[in-house]
Every structure is written in C-alpha cells, then in structure tokens.
Amino acid sequence: MRTTILLCLLMVLYVAVNAQRDVYGMVRNQEGEALYGAIVGLQENVSVAASTAIDGSFKLHIPDNKAYTIKIIYYGYKQLVYKLQEDQSGKLDFTLEEDIYNLEQVVVTGTRTPKLLKDVPIVTKVISREDIVLQDAADIRDVLQTELPGVEFTYSMNQQVALNMSGFGGSSVLFLVDGERLAGETLDNIDYSRLSMDNVDRVEVVKGAASSLYGSNAVGGVVNIITNEPKEPWTLNLNAHYGSHNEQRYSGTLGLNGFGFTNLLSARYASCDPIALKNDGDYSEIYGYRSININDRFTYSYRNRFKITGKVGYFFRERDSQETSHDRYRDFSGSLKGEFTISTQDDITVAYNFDQYDKSSFALLDHLDVRNYSNVQNSLRAVYNHTFGKKHILTVGGDYLRDYLMSYQFEGDSAHHQHTADAFAQFDWNPLKQLNIIGGLRYDYYSDANLHHISPKLSAMYKWKDFSFRASYAAGFRAPTLKEMYMSFDMANVFMIYGNPDLQPEKSHNFGLSAEWGTRHYNITVMGFYNRVANRITTAWNSALNGMKYVNMAPLQIAGVDVSASANWDFGLCAKLSYVYTYEHIALGEPLLSSTRPHTATARLSYGKRWKNYQFNIALTGRWLSKVTCDEYTSLTDYTETEKVTYPGYTIWKLMLTQKIYKGLNLNCSIDNLFNYIPDYYYGNSPATTGTTFLVGVALDIERFFKK
Amino acid sequence: MIKRVSFCITAILVSLFSGCNGIFSWIYDPAPQQTIFGFVETNPITHSGTIYIDATDYAKWTYINLAKMTIDTCDANMNVEPAEWDFAIHRYDVKTNNGAAMETDYTSINQIIESNLNLSGTFTPDTFSKVMVDVSDMMNGNIKYADSYINPILNRWLNVNTEQMPPIYTLSNKVYILQLANGQHAALHFTNYMSSTNVKGFITIRYVFPIFNS
Numbered sequence: 076m077r078t079t080i081l082l083c084l085l086m087v088l089y090v091a092v093n094a095q096r097d098v099y100g101m102v103r104n105q106e107g108e109a110l111y112g113a114i115v116g117l118q119e120n121v122s123v124a125a126s127t128a129i130d131g132s133f134k135l136h137i138p139d140n141k142a143y144t145i146k147i148i149y150y151g152y153k154q155l156v157y158k159l160q161e162d163q164s165g166k167l168d169f170t171l172e173e174d175i176y177n178l179e180q181v182v183v184t185g186t187r188t189p190k191l192l193k194d195v196p197i198v199t200k201v202i203s204r205e206d207i208v209l210q211d212a213a214d215i216r217d218v219l220q221t222e223l224p225g226v227e228f229t230y231s232m233n234q235q236v237a238l239n240m241s242g243f244g245g246s247s248v249l250f251l252v253d254g255e256r257l258a259g260e261t262l263d264n265i266d267y268s269r270l271s272m273d274n275v276d277r278v279e280v281v282k283g284a285a286s287s288l289y290g291s292n293a294v295g296g297v298v299n300i301i302t303n304e305p306k307e308p309w310t311l312n313l314n315a316h317y318g319s320h321n322e323q324r325y326s327g328t329l330g331l332n333g334f335g336f337t338n339l340l341s342a343r344y345a346s347c348d349p350i351a352l353k354n355d356g357d358y359s360e361i362y363g364y365r366s367i368n369i370n371d372r373f374t375y376s377y378r379n380r381f382k383i384t385g386k387v388g389y390f391f392r393e394r395d396s397q398e399t400s401h402d403r404y405r406d407f408s409g410s411l412k413g414e415f416t417i418s419t420q421d422d423i424t425v426a427y428n429f430d431q432y433d434k435s436s437f438a439l440l441d442h443l444d445v446r447n448y449s450n451v452q453n454s455l456r457a458v459y460n461h462t463f464g465k466k467h468i469l470t471v472g473g474d475y476l477r478d479y480l481m482s483y484q485f486e487g488d489s490a491h492h493q494h495t496a497d498a499f500a501q502f503d504w505n506p507l508k509q510l511n512i513i514g515g516l517r518y519d520y521y522s523d524a525n526l527h528h529i530s531p532k533l534s535a536m537y538k539w540k541d542f543s544f545r546a547s548y549a550a551g552f553r554a555p556t557l558k559e560m561y562m563s564f565d566m567a568n569v570f571m572i573y574g575n576p577d578l579q580p581e582k583s584h585n586f587g588l589s590a591e592w593g594t595r596h597y598n599i600t601v602m603g604f605y606n607r608v609a610n611r612i613t614t615a616w617n618s619a620l621n622g623m624k625y626v627n628m629a630p631l632q633i634a635g636v637d638v639s640a641s642a643n644w645d646f647g648l649c650a651k652l653s654y655v656y657t658y659e660h661i662a663l664g665e666p667l668l669s670s671t672r673p674h675t676a677t678a679r680l681s682y683g684k685r686w687k688n689y690q691f692n693i694a695l696t697g698r699w700l701s702k703v704t705c706d707e708y709t710s711l712t713d714y715t716e717t718e719k720v721t722y723p724g725y726t727i728w729k730l731m732l733t734q735k736i737y738k739g740l741n742l743n744c745s746i747d748n749l750f751n752y753i754p755d756y757y758y759g760n761s762p763a764t765t766g767t768t769f770l771v772g773v774a775l776d777i778e779r780f781f782k783k
Numbered sequence: 784m785i786k787r788v789s790f791c792i793t794a795i796l797v798s799l800f801s802g803c804n805g806i807f808s809w810i811y812d813p814a815p816q817q818t819i820f821g822f823v824e825t826n827p828i829t830h831s832g833t834i835y836i837d838a839t840d841y842a843k844w845t846y847i848n849l850a851k852m853t854i855d856t857c858d859a860n861m862n863v864e865p866a867e868w869d870f871a872i873h874r875y876d877v878k879t880n881n882g883a884a885m886e887t888d889y890t891s892i893n894q895i896i897e898s899n900l901n902l903s904g905t906f907t908p909d910t911f912s913k914v915m916v917d918v919s920d921m922m923n924g925n926i927k928y929a930d931s932y933i934n935p936i937l938n939r940w941l942n943v944n945t946e947q948m949p950p951i952y953t954l955s956n957k958v959y960i961l962q963l964a965n966g967q968h969a970a971l972h973f974t975n976y977m978s979s980t981n982v983k984g985f986i987t988i989r990y991v992f993p994i995f996n997s
Contacts, residue, residue: 435811445813453803621920
C-alpha cells in the first residue's frame with residue numbers, strides 16, 4: 076500500500092516537473108540591434124513576464140504545458156504576438172518592427188487608463204516625440220500652434236500670453252503634466268513657458284469637455300503632456316540652439332536605467348533679447364527674457380507589481396518688462412506616485428502632488444526681489460481600476476486639493492485658500508468586439524463657493540472595417556477661482572476691479588460626432604462638435620461700484636467641424652493637412668466679444684531618409700488663420716454700444732532640416748516665417764514676428780558614440 | 784516593506800503640512816515699508832542726496848525746498864502753494880518756482896560731482912499748461928484738469944507712451960540743471976517712478992545742491 080502511494084506521489088511530481096518549461100531567446104529590431112527593456116510575457120498569465128537584458132535576451136519560466144499567447148511590447152515598436160503551442164519550449168527569437176505610423180500608440184487622457192489610440196472612443200490627438208523633434212519646438216506653444224488648427228496664442232495686456240482653442244480660452248482648457256494640474260495663472264492662463272519640450276514623450280489633446288474625469292477647467296479641452304522615461308542603461312543628451320534676436324537655448328539630459336531604477340535629470344537655459352517691432356501696434360517691443368528649467372524624475376519598479384515615481388522641478392523666468400524693474404516667475408514642484416498591480420484584474424494608483432507658482436518684482440536699483448503672488452496647490456489622488464471578464468474596466472477615484480493664493484490683487488496683498496474634493500466613476504464597456512461604450516460621472520465640491528457639481532459623460536465607438544465612428548456627450552464646468560471671488564485691485568489709480576463671491580460656475584454641454592478612416596498609410600478624420608456654455612465668467616463695468624466686477628455672462632454656443640487627413644509612405648514622405656471651422660453664437664442683442672478665427676488650418680509636408688551613418692528629414696509646416704470680425708464695446712462703461720472690429724488673417728510657414736550625422740551628432744536648422752510676413756499693425760492677436768528668422772541647433776547623444 | 788510605506792506616508796504628510804502655504808519664502812526680500820518721504824539721504828560733503836516722493840495722488844502737488852531740505856503738499860485744484868519752494872512734482876509733471884531748466888548729457892549725479900560743468904546751454908522757463916487732477920471717472924470719459932505751469936525740459940525725465948496698454952514708461956536718464964529764481968543751480972536726476980513694490984507714482988530724485996558755488 077505504502078509503495079503504491081509513494082509511486083503515485085512520484086508520478087505526480089514527475090508530471091509536475093515535466094510540465095514546467097523554459098522559453099528563452101533574443102528581442103531585436105529590424106536592424107538587428109538588441110532591444111533592452113522590452114517586456115516579454117504571457118497574455119493569459121501576467122505573473123509570467125520578463126524584461127530583456129542589455130543584450131536583448133530574455134527567459135520565461137512557464138509552470139505548465141498549456142498553449143499560451145506571448146506578447147512582446149517595446150515602446151516605439153509594434154506589439155508582437157506569438158502563439159506558443161502546447162509543450163513548446165526552447166529558443167525563440169523575436170524581431171520587432173518600428174511603429175512609425177503610431178498604430179500601437181497608447182493614450183491615457185481620454186479615459187484616464189492606458190488604451191490604444193485606435194480603441195479610444197474619445198477623439199484624442201497625439202503629438203508624438205518625432206513630431207516634436209521635427210519642429211525643434213521650444214515649448215508647448217510651438218507644438219500646439221503648429222500641429223493643431225484652431226489653436227492660437229496671442230498677447231493680452233502687458234504681453235501676457237493667452238490661449239484660444241476653438242473658442243475656449245486659457246481658463247477653459249486644462250493643462251496637465253503626467254495627469255497633474257499646474258498651479259498659477261496670469262490673466263486666466265498658466266505659464267506656458269514652463270512646459271518645455273525637452274523630455275516630453277508625447278502630447279495628448281482631447282478637445283471638448285472632460286470634467287467627468289478631470290473636474291474644473293476641462294470645459295473646452297484637455298492638454299496632457301506625458302514625459303519620458305529612460306529605456307537604455309544610460310543616455311546623455313547635450314543641446315544648443317542659437318537664432319535671430321540672440322535667441323539662445325541650452326539643455327542637457329542625463330538618463331539612467333538599471334536594477335529596477337530609472338532617473339532622468341534635465342536642465343535647460345533659454346534667453347532672448349528684446350525685439351523691436353517694425354510697425355505701429357498695441358505694443359512696440361517684445362520683452363526680452365531669461366529662463367531656467369530643472370527637472371528630475373525617479374522611478375523604481377518591482378516585477379511589474381508596483382512602481383514608485385517621484386518628481387521634483389524648479390522653474391525660473393525673468394522678463395525685462397520695465398526699465399527699473401523686471402518681472403520674475405518661479406515654480407517649485409514635487410510629486411510622489413505609487414502604482415500597484417494587485418492582481419490581473421485590479422490595480423490602484425495613489426499620488427501626491429505639490430506645485431507652487433510665485434511671481435515677484437525685481438527692482439533693479441534697490442536689488443530687491445519682492446514676491447507679490449503665490450499659488451500653492453497640494454493634491455492627493457487615488458484611482459482604482461478593476462477589469463471584468465478581461466475587457467470591461469471599472470475606474471473609480473477621488474481627488475483632494477488645497478488651493479492657496481496670495482496675491483497683490485487682493486486687499487493688502489492678503490491670502491485666501493479653499494479645499495476641493497471629488498469622486499468619480501467610469502465604466503469602459505465592450506459588449507461587442509466592434510463596440511465600445513464609456514460612461515462616467517463625477518462629483519466635485521468647492522469649499523469657499525460651497526459649490527456641489529455633478530458632471531456626466533457618455534461616449535461610444537463602433538468599428539467597421541477600416542472605419543471608426545465615435546459619438547460623445549460630456550459635461551464641463553469651471554468653478555470660480557479665488558481670484559475671481561476675492562479680487563480687490565486698484566488698476567493704476569484709475570479704477571478698481573472687484574471679485575464676486577456669488578459667481579456661478581461655468582457649465583457646458585459638449586456633443587461630438589466623428590468618423591475616422593485609417594489604414595497603414597492613410598488616415599482621414601472628420602469631427603463635428605457643438606458646445607453650449609452657460610455662465611461664462613468675465614469682467615464688466617459696474618456703475619454702482621464705479622469699477623469692474625466679475626460677473627457671469629449670457630450663454631454662448633460654439634460649434635464647428637474639424638477635418639484632418641494624413642498620409643505616410645514607406646519611402647519617407649509624409650503629408651498632413653488639418654482644418655477647423657468654428658462658429659460662435661450668443662443670444663440676440665448680446666455682444667460677441669471673443670475673437671475666435673472662424674477658419675484655421677495647419678499643414679505639414681516632410682521627407683526623410685536614413686543611411687547607416689547619416690539621416691535627414693526636411694519638413695515644411697504652415698498655419699493659416701483667417702481674419703475675424705468681433706464686437707468690441709465703444710466704451711468700457713457703456714454696455715449699450717458696440718462696434719465691429721476686424722483683425723486680419725495671416726499665414727506663417729516654417730522650414731526645418733534635421734540631420735543625424737555620424738552616430739550621436741545631430742544638426743538642426745530652421746527658417747521661421749519663411750515668406751517674411753510682417754503685420755501692418757501689431758494687434759494683440761497678430762503674430763509677434765519681425766519677419767523671417769533663423770535658428771540653428773546642435774545636439775549630441777553622447778551614449779551613441781560608445782555604441783558599436 | 785511596512786517601514787518603507789510608513790516612511791513614504793510620513794514624508795507625504797510632512798510635505799502636506801509644511802508646504803500648504805508654500806516653501807522657500809526666504810529667497811524673497813521683504814516688501815520695504817518705506818513710509819519716509821522727503822530728503823531720505825544727504826551728504827553734506829558733496830551737497831548731494833536723495834529725495835523720495837509719494838506722487839500717487841493726482842490731486843496734489845509736492846513742493847520741494849532744496850535749501851531747507853523740506854517737502855510740502857498742496858491741493859492741485861486750489862491755487863495755493865507754500866511760501867518757499869524750488870520745484871514741485873505732480874504725478875510725473877514738474878514745475879519750478881520762477882526758475883528754468885536745462886538738460887545735460889550726464890547720466891548720473893556722480894558724474895556731475897566729479898566733473899567741471901559747462902553751463903553754456905540754454906535754460907528754459909516754465910510754460911502754461913494743464914494737469915490732470917481727477918481721473919476717478921476716467922472710464923466714463925471724464926477727466927478733470929486744472930491750470931498750471933510746468934517746465935517742458937524737466938518734464939522730459941519720463942516719457943509715458945499711452946498708445947498701448949499698459950503704457951510704456953521710459954526714463955530719459957539725463958541729469959537736469961535747475962536754475963532757481965535767485966540764480967543758484969541744482970542738478971536733478973530722476974531715477975525711478977515706482978516704489979520697490981512696483982506701485983507707480985513714487986518718485987526717486989538724486990540731486991546736488993548747490994552746484995557751481997552758486
């Protein structure tokens with residue numbers, strides 16, 4: 076009997092040991108180069124996964140003899156799927172194909188969870204790292220204006236930069252960096268110069284309301300900047316640019332990756348002399364500036380189970396705005412994020428974010444640097460995802476934000492603060508292979524305004540052959556800011572501007588409908604959108620107070636069509652054309668004060684070719700903005716009379732040549748405003764150009780010189 | 784592992800409480816509480832000094848007596864002025880007490896102190912003009928003016944270009960020679976039109992008086 080039991084046990088043990096097997100091999104690209112850090116794993120059992128070593132090798136230890144699907148994932152390359160047969164083991168080498176058409180592009184902004192771009196039911200525009208490099212962009216303004224029609228950066232009072240994105244201003248478009256909000260604003264716009272493009276992996280843009288996921292400010296769209304993570308053991312990039320008007324940019328980036336740790340340290344200095352304009356205008360000179368941007372990002376990940384990300388950043392900008400004093404802007408930021416994979420179905424993210432944006436005035440004679448504005452935001456966030464049946468995802472989460480604001484625009488330079496909290500839920504439902512439906516709901520609370528707000532959304536996508544059809548409804552809202560509630564500002568001893576604690580939140584309803592046709596080489600997307608925006612917050616003259624006061628304005632409707640077409644051919648030629656028509660309508664008798672240009676378009680034609688030791692890409696980009704006619708009050712204190720004012724349209728073209736010369740040496744040259752457009756009169760919304768300008772840049776990827 | 788998590792939570796809480804209202808406030812200078820106006824610096828050896836004036840009120844003229852080193856203010860709407868004064872400031876307007884002025888090529892008071900001045904230029908007396916005395920209803924298009932003399936040469940010290948918003952302020956940076964009614968001369972260098980906290984209408988004047996042993 077004992078012998079029988081022993082034999083049975085040995086047999087079970089023999090079967091179990093025999094059932095285990097190893098699969099090992101190499102992961103390379105089409106040029107035969109080893110890919111370090113590629114993920115190789117079983118789709119059906121995520122606990123069996125490995126990342127490739129420096130020589131591209133991997134080894135999977137599979138506990139049984141069943142058939143599995145092996146997935147090989149590496150950023151910038153098409154995902155590879157391999158069907159592993161029952162009992163199959165031994166050597167398996169994989170070759171990954173570069174994903175030059177971004178077919179496998181993963182995005183997060185539309186749903187707050189990673190999802191393939193082609194599978195997202197919310198139209199998301201992605202500006203890739205390659206696009207950014209091709210433009211040699213200085214900051215987010217260059218990128219958005221060049222890539223997206225309907226986006227215009229203009230000057231408001233005192234040359235402060237203001238955004239208009241298809242009818243929505245800076246306070247109605249939410250800017251995020253890796254999903255986190257940015258502190259500070261000037262005339263309702265964040266400091267866009269903070270957002271340099273040095274270590275950006277991609278920029279995701281969702282047009283339309285997204286308050287059900289992101290809360291306040293996501294009325295007209297969300298711009299999410301996703302930063303890079305080092306993938307090679309070490310990288311060192313040094314960069315220098317010099318251009319017209321003594322424009323200078325110098326930057327360096329050091330990336331390290333090993334033993335589960337990554338670190339990316341980057342530093343950047345930029346400056347430009349004042350630019351005297353050639354014709355009359357609302358301003359005669361563009362202020363000179365200097366800026367410094369230092370960021371460090373640290374990650375530690377353990378067996379794909381959890382990942383900790385820490386970031387710190389410092390930003391400084393000085394603007395030569397006055398003869399006897401300069402404006403200074405600083406930002407201090409830090410964050411800590413933990414991402415935990417609990418099981419194949421569950422993951423949770425917890426994050427803390429700190430962002431402080433200061434403004435100060437530096438008196439040149441006294442050498443005094445006196446702070447007059449400080450916005451400090453502390454936020455906590457938790458997001459939990461649960462996957463049902465491998466395809467339906469429930470996302471729930473909540474945020475807490477403490478918002479502190481000290482400002483020269485408050486009485487006696489005093490400070491105010493408020494607490495905001497929210498909870499949200501979203502269900503990503505895939506009832507059919509071709510059909511995806513996402514519904515979401517968010518509740519927001521603002522302490523000082525005692526504001527409770529619910530924001531719903533519903534989006535659907537249906538795929539048929541090479542077509543994707545999307546339809547969405549989303550609500551947007553913007554809570555009154557501390558500035559808008561409590562301002563008490565003496566405007567040059569002439570009049571006062573008063574805040575209004577009784578302001579109602581801005582509310583919007585956004586409807587979108589789109590059709591997309593895409594193949595490996597071609598893509599055409601047509602999107603229609605309609606927004607109804609109520610209670611938009613603005614300032615108006617108040618006769619009783621004999622000053623300006625923040626008020627809610629009459630409902631505004633914004634509708635339009637967005638068309639884009641692109642083509643990529645294997646021999647290196649790419650073409651892209653995008654156009655947006657925007658129509659704004661306000662109730663009869665109410666003035667339409669916004670100066671949104673009805674027709675805008677962007678275009679890009681590029682050609683590139685690669686040899687063993689040389690690579691070049693030449694790109695011609697252009698943007699066309701039509702003229703716009705809008706209402707303006709004949710007097711700031713008379714709300715009965717308006718006059719029509721027309722601002723001229725313009726076209727700006729840029730020619731860029733980027734070259735990779737021997738290993739890690741890169742040389743860039745660009746000619747901006749190629750056809751020498753100079754405004755006859757410099758309005759706030761005229762391009763701040765004095766004509767054709769030149770910029771040359773040298774970049775060294777030091778690690779490439781050490782590669783065989 | 785538990786220790787690491789506890790450390791992270793503690794670090795987060797410490798950051799939360801310490802950084803609620805901001806960090807690094809020590810890198811900034813405190814806002815100067817400068818409420819002393821008049822002759823804030825004097826050097827009896829070089830007969831030089833600094834005058835600091837609050838000229839934010841459109842309804843006031845500030846009168847300066849160089850010999851007695853005193854300042855006084857009078858309502859710009861009323862036709863009154865102190866018994867003794869040498870020159871006066873109203874916002875960025877300057878007038879003299881029956882004196883005259885000349886612009887030099889010097890750009891600092893120290894250059895005046897260290898040089899032998901040549902007074903071969905022409906001195907220009909005040910001219911009749913109007914100054915703004917009430918802008919509180921400016922947004923309704925109503926600005927009140929009052930008659931006054933101003934000195935067209937001294938008024939060059941600051942160019943205010945109001946064709947754009949905000950206006951562009953440009954200092955001439957020139958040193959001006961003020962000739963008093965009694966024949967004495969003073970050198971005036973207007974160095975700032977703002978306070979240290981960027982409020983416009985606070986005027987800093989570097990001066991030498993008397994010069995030329997006059």
